[in-house]
Amino acid sequence: MTAALPPRSTIGILGGGQLGRMTAVAAAQLGYRCHIFSPDADAPAKEIAASQTTAPYEDENAARAFADAVDVVTFEFENVPDATLAAISERIPVRPNVDALHVSQDRAIEKTFLNDHGIGTAPWAPVSGPDDFNTATQAAGTPAILKTSRFGYDGKGQIRVDAAASLEKAWLSIGAVPAVLEGFVDFEREISVIVARGLDGNSESYVPVDNVHRDRILHTTTAPAAVDPSISDSARSIADNVANALDLVGLLAVEMFVTRDGEILVNEIAPRPHNSGHWTMDACAVSQFEQFVRAVAGLPLGDPQRHSDAVMTNLIGDETARWHELLAEGNACLHLYGKAEARPTRKMGHVTRLSPAARRP
């Protein structure tokens, strides 16, 4: 394929966290170099990248120089400022496209996009100020969760609202910023699908997985999800539909709730590698990170079939102190992100425990 980047090309990555780090490892395996752009000089991804920029994301001059030093640009987190993306995309392809990023940056835009494409979400309404309180509680019902529209992750910027009368206090507590109020879903399980979509529009999804959160942070991912084939097929086709609708080139994670009546509601989408896809590093021939690199570099996608079943557990805060013990487990694959400081809710690593694949796909 003529559009494919040849080996030794440089992939520019905005963001320097563990997702960028694991992407850079996968890129190196395919003979690519990575250039990491992040304000943090000690970013985990920079330790293993070929080149780097240390500058604020708002620094458009640094962004232009970065664009000129690489062959394609992608990102490993969503909160890249618009002006920076515009400065970069004038000079070099950004994959996934900037519009796809915009959809996922803002919960109100994201939910509107999903609903406009016939994809179900929890009942929701935007909350920009006191004038919205009544309509929002009517649309979402109670209990509900108030979430900031932008800049939230791992449950940050979220608060439960048990009664209509407490919405005002909740909104003030999240900083009186634009938000969405979402009806609380009494879900049976949380699942996610990671789908890759290539330059040619072909897509390949991994098997849906079960996700368990603790304190709103992902705790374990079990692959495959223990769901009926009909749910698995529907979840994959929702992910395909969203990737097509976004005209995405890259990777998309779609987090979903499965209700007690077997309905699938999309909670959130992320146009990048995702924590719930880390299991693929050890249980599939082609990991989510390699698939991401393949898509962004214009290569054919790999086979997402798994050779093992897997349970991935995040290692948060000081949980990596057990690294020695985890290494001694026969079927456990340990991944550490090289972060210096183990803050209480910080993702420091993960461990994936494998067993022979019980059923396919």
Ligand code: AMP
């Ligand atoms: P989020 O940041 O939107 O992914 O939310 C983090 C976690 O909070 C989700 O994975 C769920 O476990 C829980 N959660 C978020 N929104 C809802 C909802 N509308 N109903 C029930 N639980 C939710």
